[in-house]
Amino acid sequence: MSEPRVLIVDDHQLFRAGVRAELEPLLQIAGEASGVDEAVIAIQQHRPDVVLLDVHMPDGGGVEVIRRTAAQTETPPCFLALSVSDAAEDVIAVIRAGARGYVTKNISGEELAEAVRRVHDGDAVFSPRLAGFVLDAFAGPAPQPQSELDALTAREREVLQHIARGYMYKEIALRLEISPKTVEAHVSSVLRKLQLSSRHELTRWAAERGLDL
Amino acid sequence: MTTSSGSASAQTLRRDRDAGWIGGVAAGIARRFGIDPSLVRLAFVVAAAAGGFGLGAYLLAWILIPSGESASARSRLPTGRAAVEVAIGTGLLLLAALLTFRELGIWFSDAIVWPLVLIASGGALLWRQSLGGLAELPSAPSAREQPRASTPRTAAEVAVAESRRAAAAISRTGIGIALVIAAGFVFLQATGALGAARDVLLALVATVVVLSVIFAPWVVRLVRSLTHERTQRIRSQERAEMAAHLHDSVLQTLAMVQRSAGDPNEVAAIARRQERELRAWLAGRPAPGQAARLAAALEAAAADVEELYGVPVEVVVVGDRELDGDHEAIVAAAREAMTNAAKFGGGSTVDVYAESGAERTQVFVRDRGPGFDPAAVPGDRRGMRDSIVGRMQRHGGRARVGSAPGGGTEVELVLEKRQ
Numbered sequence: 001m002s003e004p005r006v007l008i009v010d011d012h013q014l015f016r017a018g019v020r021a022e023l024e025p026l027l028q029i030a031g032e033a034s035g036v037d038e039a040v041i042a043i044q045q046h047r048p049d050v051v052l053l054d055v056h057m058p059d060g061g062g063v064e065v066i067r068r069t070a071a072q073t074e075t076p077p078c079f080l081a082l083s084v085s086d087a088a089e090d091v092i093a094v095i096r097a098g099a100r101g102y103v104t105k106n107i108s109g110e111e112l113a114e115a116v117r118r119v120h121d122g123d124a125v126f127s128p129r130l131a132g133f134v135l136d137a138f139a140g141p142a143p144q145p146q147s148e149l150d151a152l153t154a155r156e157r158e159v160l161q162h163i164a165r166g167y168m169y170k171e172i173a174l175r176l177e178i179s180p181k182t183v184e185a186h187v188s189s190v191l192r193k194l195q196l197s198s199r200h201e202l203t204r205w206a207a208e209r210g211l212d213l
Numbered sequence: 214m215t216t217s218s219g220s221a222s223a224q225t226l227r228r229d230r231d232a233g234w235i236g237g238v239a240a241g242i243a244r245r246f247g248i249d250p251s252l253v254r255l256a257f258v259v260a261a262a263a264g265g266f267g268l269g270a271y272l273l274a275w276i277l278i279p280s281g282e283s284a285s286a287r288s289r290l291p292t293g294r295a296a297v298e299v300a301i302g303t304g305l306l307l308l309a310a311l312l313t314f315r316e317l318g319i320w321f322s323d324a325i326v327w328p329l330v331l332i333a334s335g336g337a338l339l340w341r342q343s344l345g346g347l348a349e350l351p352s353a354p355s356a357r358e359q360p361r362a363s364t365p366r367t368a369a370e371v372a373v374a375e376s377r378r379a380a381a382a383i384s385r386t387g388i389g390i391a392l393v394i395a396a397g398f399v400f401l402q403a404t405g406a407l408g409a410a411r412d413v414l415l416a417l418v419a420t421v422v423v424l425s426v427i428f429a430p431w432v433v434r435l436v437r438s439l440t441h442e443r444t445q446r447i448r449s450q451e452r453a454e455m456a457a458h459l460h461d462s463v464l465q466t467l468a469m470v471q472r473s474a475g476d477p478n479e480v481a482a483i484a485r486r487q488e489r490e491l492r493a494w495l496a497g498r499p500a501p502g503q504a505a506r507l508a509a510a511l512e513a514a515a516a517d518v519e520e521l522y523g524v525p526v527e528v529v530v531v532g533d534r535e536l537d538g539d540h541e542a543i544v545a546a547a548r549e550a551m552t553n554a555a556k557f558g559g560g561s562t563v564d565v566y567a568e569s570g571a572e573r574t575q576v577f578v579r580d581r582g583p584g585f586d587p588a589a590v591p592g593d594r595r596g597m598r599d600s601i602v603g604r605m606q607r608h609g610g611r612a613r614v615g616s617a618p619g620g621g622t623e624v625e626l627v628l629e630k631r632q
Contacts (some may be wrong), residue, residue, distance in 0.1 A: 139531065139570070161566070
């Protein structure tokens with residue numbers, strides 16, 4: 001199977017160059033874009049498999065790119081959000097808009113390449129920090145009427161806690177004595193809940209946590 | 214007015230200031246004997262007209278009968294309308310008393326009567342105003358907080374209400390002063406001393422007018438420049454604070470980065486510490502070191518370890534809580550575990566995950582070092598481990614060190630909630 005083709009979207013030229021230098025030996029680089037408009041056009045043009053998307057950009061940021069691409073294309077690429085920000089509302093907003101994962105910019109080149117491959121395979125990528133946010137957001141009792149989307153199962157919590165503790169998916173599988181595919185399934189299920197849940201914590205909580213997190 | 218205080222005042226004789234016109238004497242008596250207050254008032258008026266007996270009786274009753282201390286009576290005392298009514302009442306009562314004396318053949322000249330009446334009214338108003346201000350102090354919070362608690366009011370609304378109250382108080386004080394001054398005028402007029410007084414006053418007024426014409430522009434400019442200066446000072450204070458912060462943090466860090474440019478690990482650690490600190494500052498969190506909450510204390514410990522050993526430490530905290538003695542111990546133990554992980558983890562990232570809930574607080578510290586065989590633990594490491602495990606046990610918690618060759622080491626600290 002061929003390596004996924006990656007489009008790098010970031011308004012900092014220096015950062016794009018750095019990511020390109022780190023990823024070029026590992027993956028195919030389809031192109032770069034420096035803003036929201038440019039990114040939407042580049043996605044149409046280059047048809048990348050995965051878009052590495054900066055959360056913070058002028059004119060709406062990563063969320064706007066995902067929204068406009070979804071409106072234009074039947075088969076949008078996978079989005080992996082990449083940000084220097086660790087503010088909860090940014091993370092939650094971009095995941096709810098449709099990104100398949102969120103990693104912070106201090107991630108190593110190899111880990112980033114691995115994350116891109118995983119997203120390309122249809123899996124979700126949770127950094128320890130994102131796992132922590134999700135656990136926080138889903139803490140407390142589920143609202144009524146109870147929806148399957150509004151609460152995490154015990155197993156999902158366990159998997160997320162291990163991600164937050166710094167475990168790789170394979171290691172989680174070993175520890176919990178389940179297959180790596182099952183771990184992936186749990187993470188994808190959490191991602192779906194994160195995107196579709198109507199838990200008011202996910203919307204209101206983000207703003208609140210933004211203040212005192 | 215509550216029913217309980219109503220029944221209480223029905224049994225004992227109390228002045229009823231809620232229902233009363235002047236001192237609540239008639240209303241109080243009427244309430245005590247269960248009759249219409251108008252009848253009592255009529256009786257007083259008739260008695261007053263017939264030789265002034267009623268008036269004396271009323272005054273005596275006002276002085277002797279204690280007032281029913283209902284909440285509304287208390288809060289009514291300082292209110293504006295009541296103060297004005299009391300002032301008018303005082304004036305009228307005094308007038309009535311003087312007229313009674315006249316009937317009895319004791320008469321002072323008009324030069325005394327009218328000024329006395331005016332002074333009494335104005336004085337009563339002023340007294341009420343200043344005493345009301347005193348009485349307001351203890352009763353005000355309960356009276357004012359209640360509406361604020363039920364309907365959240367904005368600071369602006371409260372400020373408007375406050376300024377309105379202040380304005381009303383000032384205007385009442387003004388009326389009181391005007392009455393007293395008017396009394397003085399009337400007295401001077403009646404005694405024929407007004408001419409001299411008028412000359413003095415005229416000279417005074419002329420002086421004030423002249424002086425204010427001369428100094429008014431200067432005063433206005435002074436006030437304006439003072440306000441301007443004040444805003445400038447606040448602005449420059451803010452700027453100085455920001456500059457001081459940047460100097461202490463970012464500039465120092467940049468200097469350190471330049472000095473240790475040859476050591477990438479060092480530079481990275483310095484940069485990460487600065488990043489942490491700056492983020493905390495931007496988010497308005499307390500700076501590490503004065504942390505009173507679990508998350509901030511763990512972040513601070515991680516920053517210290519990072520700085521000391523040049524190894525990145527990632528902290529994720531779910532839930533947060535105040536630090537008590539036990540939680541300070543878990544932070545200290547976590548710090549030991551981070552130090553361990555940084556020293557023996559082979560330079561890999563240290564992951565710290567803490568979860569604090571209603572039942573327990575857990576902290577996990579994980580490195581991806583070569584790991585170790587628990588059976589063949591080096592001596593110094595055993596000592597550290599003892600300090601972690603021992604410390605947790607002393608505070609009613611527990612610690613577990615899990616390690617497998619190739620998989621790194623993980624320390625788990627647990628603090629169950631005490632019963």
